[in-house]
Amino acid sequence: MIPFNKPCLTGDEMLYIQEAVASGKISGNGRFTQKSQKLLEGKYGFRKCLLTSSCTDALEMCAILLNIKPGDEVIVPSFTFVSTALAFVRQGAVIVFADSHKDHPGLNEDHVESLITPKTRAIVPVHYRGTACKMDKIMEIASKHGLYVVEDAAQSIDGYFLPGDGVRQPLGSIGHLGCFSFHETKNVQCGEGGCLTINDEHFIKRAEIIWEKGTDRAAFFRGEKDKYGWEDTGSSFLPSEITAAFLFAQLEETDKITEKRLKLWHTYQDLLKPVAEQGCFSMPVIPPYSTNNGHIFYIVCNSPEDRTNLIDYLHKNGIIAVFHYQSLHKSNFYRKKYKGFDLPNADRFSECLLRLPIYLELTVEEVEDICLNISNFYRF
Ligand SMILES: *Cc1c(COP(=O)(O)O)cnc(C)c1O
Numbered sequence: 001m002i003p004f005n006k007p008c009l010t011g012d013e014m015l016y017i018q019e020a021v022a023s024g025k026i027s028g029n030g031r032f033t034q035k036s037q038k039l040l041e042g043k044y045g046f047r048k049c050l051l052t053s054s055c056t057d058a059l060e061m062c063a064i065l066l067n068i069k070p071g072d073e074v075i076v077p078s079f080t081f082v083s084t085a086l087a088f089v090r091q092g093a094v095i096v097f098a099d100s101h102k103d104h105p106g107l108n109e110d111h112v113e114s115l116i117t118p119k120t121r122a123i124v125p126v127h128y129r130g131t132a133c134k135m136d137k138i139m140e141i142a143s144k145h146g147l148y149v150v151e152d153a154a155q156s157i158d159g160y161f162l163p164g165d166g167v168r169q170p171l172g173s174i175g176h177l178g179c180f181s182f183h184e185t186k187n188v189q190c191g192e193g194g195c196l197t198i199n200d201e202h203f204i205k206r207a208e209i210i211w212e213k214g215t216d217r218a219a220f221f222r223g224e225k226d227k228y229g230w231e232d233t234g235s236s237f238l239p240s241e242i243t244a245a246f247l248f249a250q251l252e253e254t255d256k257i258t259e260k261r262l263k264l265w266h267t268y269q270d271l272l273k274p275v276a277e278q279g280c281f282s283m284p285v286i287p288p289y290s291t292n293n294g295h296i297f298y299i300v301c302n303s304p305e306d307r308t309n310l311i312d313y314l315h316k317n318g319i320i321a322v323f324h325y326q327s328l329h330k331s332n333f334y335r336k337k338y339k340g341f342d343l344p345n346a347d348r349f350s351e352c353l354l355r356l357p358i359y360l361e362l363t364v365e366e367v368e369d370i371c372l373n374i375s376n377f378y379r380f
Contacts, residue, residue: 002370004320007184007191008360010253016245028238029218032245037195039251044170046178046197048204050211050237051244055154055181055194057237059087059124062150062177062196064210064233065203066122068093073119077107078327078346080126084152085328088124096120097329097338100345104285105129105353108345109137115340116145126152127171129296130159130187134289135174149175153197156180157188158258160291168291176200182247187257187295190247193239210234260360261294267364268297268356271371280378281306281354297356298324299374304351311354313377319370320357326350 020032028051037049052058068074070092076085078097085095098111105128112123123142125133135151142149153159156171157180163169172178177200182193196211198204208218214234219225239247250257269283276283282300286292301307307323314321327346329338356370 002319002357002362002366003359004322004355004357005185006359006361008187008189008250008257010250010257010360012249012252013246016249017242020241020245023241026241028236028240028244029212029221030241030244032241032248033238036244036248036251039248040195040197043254044197045173046170046199047201048198048207050196050198050207051239051247052194052196052211052237053239053243054083054183054192055152055179056083056087057235058179058194058196059083059150059152060090060235061207061210061237062179063088063091063093065177065207066148066150068121071119072121073117074121075112075115075123076328077124077126077128078329078343079105079128079325079349080152080328081154081325082328082331083154084124084126085334088122093121094119094337095328095334097327097340097343097346099343100128100349101287102345104131104287105346105349106131106287107133107138109134109141112138113141116141116147120145120147122148122150124150124152125175126154127156127159127290129284129298130156130171130293131286132156132159132161132171132290134287135161135169136163136289139174148177151175151178151197153178154181154183154194155186155293155295157186157293158254159293159295162289162291172197173199177203182250187261187293188247188250188254190239190243190250193243193247206232211237257360258293261358262292264358264362264364264367265292265294265297267367268358268371271368272299272374275371275375275378278378294358296324297358298353299356300349301352301354307352307354310374310377314370314373317373319373322355324349324353324355
């Protein structure tokens, strides 16, 4: 059986966990947390990075940091994970859903501009499968209307936006704030984990307080205060050192992880393109303004029935392929509150997009086998 995903392991996870345990300090914001944050800041140029227990936590911190209040509007793509919207809904925001592009699931920046009202406070572009949204345009729209941009970069470790002038910009370093996930399904993982990136300096001080249960404990640990106390709202958003130690082992190997995933990704592309050219399904599109971090390989089936039949066929042949998000504007939770228009592109990706197995341990031979099965299904 070829599963859809196997959590990535790079080898030094247990060694670093042992080190953390032996150090006698395994609560949050210790040595491995600092090392992970420094590595991320140094490698990707984030102004400040705070590890969190999940990307959802990081998104919740953003909603608090932006002082989102009941009635404020936040623009979010419909084709995304629940957390992108939920974090803002918990602060009382009204979610205004935007559509995807016609040829790829990324947020359609032209649609975003048409959704802005005097109540809009923030735009949350989601870099689906680590493929960049058109960030120059989104930042321009935001600055024109005085809005904040929170990048949902959950899947975007090692992903870059390519502006016209060619100097690539790491995803998560462009918006005022950014959020990454290290959930076991992501390229780099620690079971449950995430991080908040802060690129607008004026959020740093308050973010540290919100992170540490509303206290100035982080400043106290650095020796900047002689005691710490209750300063603001917040929660316990930081992971333990056991989690941070595991994560650090993976962060050291990010380049190798991306390289291996891209090799698998390109094998899929080379082998499936001829089948797609017969009109059987559509291939994934990487827009010219984005790099690829190999997070997801998907095809877009011609109909929902086609997708169901292909999933069943692959399953019978020992291969697990899965669909992805269901449009949030049609979800049980939000459907009745949604006042907007139809979002046909988000719906099409909800109904027809199919993800194929991709993970560090997967072999090129296994990818070849999966592609052969897909060709057989379409009788080539
Ligand atoms: C995985 C994911 C999340 C949630 O991440 P957690 O770390 O599980 O909270 C949010 N948004 C997107 C786009 C994701 O892919």
